[in-house]
Amino acid sequence: MARRSSKRPWGAPHPELDTERARGGSRVEHRSDGAWTVRSVSAAAATKSYLCPGCQQEIPPGTPHVVAWHDDALLGAQAGLELRRHWHSSCWSRRR
Numbered sequence: 573m574a575r576r577s578s579k580r581p582w583g584a585p586h587p588e589l590d591t592e593r594a595r596g597g598s599r600v601e602h603r604s605d606g607a608w609t610v611r612s613v614s615a616a617a618a619t620k621s622y623l624c625p626g627c628q629q630e631i632p633p634g635t636p637h638v639v640a641w642h643d644d645a646l647l648g649a650q651a652g653l654e655l656r657r658h659w660h661s662s663c664w665s666r667r668r
């Protein structure tokens with residue numbers, strides 16, 4: 573159910589690596605279910621364990637991974653932030 577056009581006035585594609593560096597490790601990925609903000613979490617920053625929704629396995633502290641949340645104007649940015657989830661990098665990649 574894709575109700576929204578993939579053409580968004582502010583959603584022009586950027587060179588990915590440059591964008592990632594400029595935003596301090598976060599990037600926006602456009603998928604069939606909308607735009608997701610994805611941020612890389614370094615080993616040093618991963619101080620807690622999380623449950624990965626991709627494989628239902630724990631992400632132990634000290635494991636580099638990604639945190640993603642739905643960047644959806646319909647829900648509101650704040651709702652998206654509250655729904656953010658931590659993923660194994662490989663699980664997030666597999667979700668594409």
Ligand SMILES: [Zn+2]
Nearest residue numbers: 624627660663
């Ligand atoms: Zn996983």
